[in-house]
Amino acid sequence: MTTTETRTDELLIAHLLRRAGFGGTADELRKYSQFDYEDAVDQFLNAIDSTALPQDLIRRYHIDQSDLRTRGSSAGNWLYQMVTTDAPFIEKMNLFWHRVFATGQTKLIQGKAMSTHLDMLRANGLGKFDNLLLALSKDPAMILWLDNQDNHKDSINENYGREILELFSMGVGNYTEEDIKECSRAFTGWTVANTDYMALKMRNNTMRPYGYVNWQFKFDPDDHDDGEKTFLGESGNFNGEDIIAIICKNPATAGFIARHLYHYFVADELPVPQWSHFPPLNPKAIEVMTHAYFESGHSIKAMLRALFLSDSFKSPSAWNARVKSPIELVAGTVRLAGGYDYPTSDVYSHIAASGYMGQDIYAPPSVEGWMGGADWISTGSMVMRINFAGEIVGNLESKGVKEMVSTIRLAAGNFPTPDSLVNASLASLGSLQVGDDTFNGLKDYVNNVIPSPSPNVKYEGTSNIPDEAIASLLQLIVATREYQFV
Amino acid sequence: MTIQTKNKLNYVDTIGFGADVGGRGFHIPVDLSIRPDGRIFAVNRSPMHRLGIRVGICDVHHGWYHEFGSDGTGDGQFVSPTAITHGPDDRVYIADEELNRITVYTPDGEFIAKWGEPGSDPGQISGPASLKFTLNGDLLLVDHLNNRIQRLTPNGDYISHFGFAGTGEGEFNLPWGIDTDVNDNIYVADWRNDRIQRFANDGTFIDQYGTSGREQGQLDRPSDVAVDQDGFIYVADWGNQRVQMFDSNWNFQQSVRGAATVSPWAQEYMNANADEAEARTRFDSFIEVDATEPHEISSRVESYLWDPTAIEIDPEGRLIITDSLRHRLQVYQRSNE
Numbered sequence: 001m002t003t004t005e006t007r008t009d010e011l012l013i014a015h016l017l018r019r020a021g022f023g024g025t026a027d028e029l030r031k032y033s034q035f036d037y038e039d040a041v042d043q044f045l046n047a048i049d050s051t052a053l054p055q056d057l058i059r060r061y062h063i064d065q066s067d068l069r070t071r072g073s074s075a076g077n078w079l080y081q082m083v084t085t086d087a088p089f090i091e092k093m094n095l096f097w098h099r100v101f102a103t104g105q106t107k108l109i110q111g112k113a114m115s116t117h118l119d120m121l122r123a124n125g126l127g128k129f130d131n132l133l134l135a136l137s138k139d140p141a142m143i144l145w146l147d148n149q150d151n152h153k154d155s156i157n158e159n160y161g162r163e164i165l166e167l168f169s170m171g172v173g174n175y176t177e178e179d180i181k182e183c184s185r186a187f188t189g190w191t192v193a194n195t196d197y198m199a200l201k202m203r204n205n206t207m208r209p210y211g212y213v214n215w216q217f218k219f220d221p222d223d224h225d226d227g228e229k230t231f232l233g234e235s236g237n238f239n240g241e242d243i244i245a246i247i248c249k250n251p252a253t254a255g256f257i258a259r260h261l262y263h264y265f266v267a268d269e270l271p272v273p274q275w276s277h278f279p280p281l282n283p284k285a286i287e288v289m290t291h292a293y294f295e296s297g298h299s300i301k302a303m304l305r306a307l308f309l310s311d312s313f314k315s316p317s318a319w320n321a322r323v324k325s326p327i328e329l330v331a332g333t334v335r336l337a338g339g340y341d342y343p344t345s346d347v348y349s350h351i352a353a354s355g356y357m358g359q360d361i362y363a364p365p366s367v368e369g370w371m372g373g374a375d376w377i378s379t380g381s382m383v384m385r386i387n388f389a390g391e392i393v394g395n396l397e398s399k400g401v402k403e404m405v406s407t408i409r410l411a412a413g414n415f416p417t418p419d420s421l422v423n424a425s426l427a428s429l430g431s432l433q434v435g436d437d438t439f440n441g442l443k444d445y446v447n448n449v450i451p452s453p454s455p456n457v458k459y460e461g462t463s464n465i466p467d468e469a470i471a472s473l474l475q476l477i478v479a480t481r482e483y484q485f486v
Numbered sequence: 487m488t489i490q491t492k493n494k495l496n497y498v499d500t501i502g503f504g505a506d507v508g509g510r511g512f513h514i515p516v517d518l519s520i521r522p523d524g525r526i527f528a529v530n531r532s533p534m535h536r537l538g539i540r541v542g543i544c545d546v547h548h549g550w551y552h553e554f555g556s557d558g559t560g561d562g563q564f565v566s567p568t569a570i571t572h573g574p575d576d577r578v579y580i581a582d583e584e585l586n587r588i589t590v591y592t593p594d595g596e597f598i599a600k601w602g603e604p605g606s607d608p609g610q611i612s613g614p615a616s617l618k619f620t621l622n623g624d625l626l627l628v629d630h631l632n633n634r635i636q637r638l639t640p641n642g643d644y645i646s647h648f649g650f651a652g653t654g655e656g657e658f659n660l661p662w663g664i665d666t667d668v669n670d671n672i673y674v675a676d677w678r679n680d681r682i683q684r685f686a687n688d689g690t691f692i693d694q695y696g697t698s699g700r701e702q703g704q705l706d707r708p709s710d711v712a713v714d715q716d717g718f719i720y721v722a723d724w725g726n727q728r729v730q731m732f733d734s735n736w737n738f739q740q741s742v743r744g745a746a747t748v749s750p751w752a753q754e755y756m757n758a759n760a761d762e763a764e765a766r767t768r769f770d771s772f773i774e775v776d777a778t779e780p781h782e783i784s785s786r787v788e789s790y791l792w793d794p795t796a797i798e799i800d801p802e803g804r805l806i807i808t809d810s811l812r813h814r815l816q817v818y819q820r821s822n823e
């Protein structure tokens with residue numbers, strides 16, 4: 001392999017780690033750059049977490065993350081996973097599904113249900129789509145989010161029956177109103193244990209007398225309509241499992257999920273409600289993924305592997321072309337700066353910062369999730385983004401930032417130039433690529449601020465450059481336009 | 487002729503209910519101390535509902551006396567309280583692991599003094615996790631981030647310490663609760679080593695008990711230990727969400743998972759909220775859970791203990807358990823059958 005190809009693979013791997021993870025730390029980039037791109041994709045997709053901060057430690061010091069009553073507690077607990085895992089792709093996929101299957105603590109009240117919902121996504125999010133859809137249909141958070149506890153044998157509530165088709169699998173235009181009713185009939189009796197009391201406690205929003213009781217799926221055969229149904233042209237005494245099997249073998253499902261994946265991992269699509277009126281941005285990419293879906297027996301991971309190996313994903317025109325979501329910016333920046341090595345109350349201010357930037361985890365604005373794209377950027381959110389990232393990478397009290405500064409010194413060499421310092425700093429921030437104007441601006445900053453504080457003082461090596469000067473360069477980089485993209 | 491007796495831990499009662507903005511009740515009680523007159527002082531951690539941070543005083547007959555303390559760094563306040571105990575002089579001592587300080591109160595909760603300096607030198611503290619007075623009036627402080635037990639005067643002056651980080655005899659991995667027996671031997675819940683260690687009063691290692699696991703007699707992150715007048719040892723087996731009882735030779739006797747009922751305070755709440763009372767008539771606390779992890783099971787079964795953080799023996803020999811995430815105390819008593 002030539003040097004140029006090696007560099008291209010490294011940049012491509014950095015792109016993969018940004019899109020499919022939270023941005024590569026220096027260690028992660030080194031680890032995955034040992035492989036050629038295809039092997040790196042496989043390694044990244046199949047990574048198993050071995051470093052997430054143990055839950056017993058978290059629960060001892062943050063006892064609120066043991067009962068997970070509040071949204072700050074449940075969302076903070078998820079942030080720990082995002083920041084400390086060495087399998088970030090899993091958490092990125094959980095965020096993807098959280099956007100598609102948008103459930104919110106705003107209605108559900110108890111964070112433990114959201115956390116259980118997340119566990120369900122973690123267990124099923126990369127496997128066979130049929131299994132994920134079945135687990136979703138039995139997930140207590142989803143049942144109460146879409147009122148399936150009110151979907152009865154003799155009086156259906158079609159809320160879940162409609163959304164599983166419209167938002168979670170096929171998309172508008174691929175089924176009829178009659179299909180929605182028949183689908184809803186099949187999910188009658190899918191509820192939670194102690195239905196009445198649990199639903200009332202959620203509505204009343206009270207933790208008395210003894211705190212929230214976490215919900216559990218219950219199938220009530222007496223409330224299930226086991227009569228004959230006709231759904232998408234097939235007839236039988238269908239239950240929920242049968243409906244899901246019919247949904248998952250339909251080509252519209254593969255296309256809809258593929259479009260979602262493209263929307264999230266490659267380029268911003270139109271808002272979901274418009275999908276039935278406009279074709280996908282990249283029909284070829286959708287075709288590659290739908291093929292993988294059926295070839296693999298409906299595997300989500302196979303779809304993603306096909307996507308990550310496709311030209312549409314690998315093309316440099318796709319790199320740094322999507323605006324980072326607030327949680328990507330928060331988790332990614334904290335990871336780059338060393339993450340959390342022990343429970344810390346910082347996790348609460350960090351998850352709150354994501355909310356101030358426009359993304360309250362576990363509180364999507366609607367059942368359609370977050371719009372994303374350019375919507376993430378406003379005057380206010382931009383200030384929040386820059387201030388947050390600047391505060392994190394400028395904190396020289398942090399062990400991780402100190403290590404970044406040391407790494408930059410080493411990489412910049414004994415006789416640093418503005419070019420080598422800027423390049424080393426960009427590398428430490430996930431091999432960030434910047435335009436010429438930005439690069440020259442950063443060099444100007446180095447020339448003006450770092451070379452010497454007075455005419456009589458000359459820095460002969462990076463060891464003489466104050467930590468604060470390197471940290472300020474990092475702060476300037478995270479304030480650039482380029483750092484806002486993924 | 488030897489008569490074989492079986493020691494049994496029987497459920498007696500449930501005290502309290504959730505009150506996250508103060509007033510009668512508890513919100514995440516993490517430790518308790520019992521006066522000789524039987525009054526129970528429970529300290530509430532309440533991290534996300536700061537009005538709930540306080541000490542509540544009650545008794546086993548559901549009497550409610552008053553509360554004191556609040557969130558803050560001023561005199562008499564605390565931020566992250568972990569432990570409470572009574573001194574021989576009836577003063578109340580409360581540890582705060584975030585402020586690294588001990589605050590001393592009158593029996594009525596009036597501020598007297600505060601002391602504590604963060605650090606790892608002798609006398610300095612890092613993460614005070616539990617407090618216990620010895621028979622001669624020294625204060626044992628579980629200095630958990632320094633992995634040691636410090637012996638101090640009631641005024642916080644350093645006397646001695648034992649223990650350091652590790653897994654061997656006399657070593658600790660983030661220790662938590664502490665108790666003494668009638669002979670003034672010291673018992674420490676060595677939390678992340680999944681064991682209880684027993685020491686002579688001078689800190690000399692005597693023995694240890696515990697293997698990691700979920701089987702009867704095994705431990706998973708024990709958070710506290712209590713010893714009754716007859717030498718029976720009770721362990722708050724936090725990770726397994728249960729309390730286990732052993733005899734003085736560590737022979738396993740019984741484990742309890744919790745059996746809470748509706749307390750009188752909870753019943754008053756129900757009486758005032760007819761819709762909830764009505765729905766609760768169809769509520770089954772003991773559903774069959776389709777999970778295996780104890781913490782998850784406890785989250786779904788209201789009567790079970792959920793994070794039983796601290797345990798104490800009252801003057802009548804009753805075992806009082808802080809059922810932290812259910813905002814109540816569960817009461818048990820040992821019997822011979």
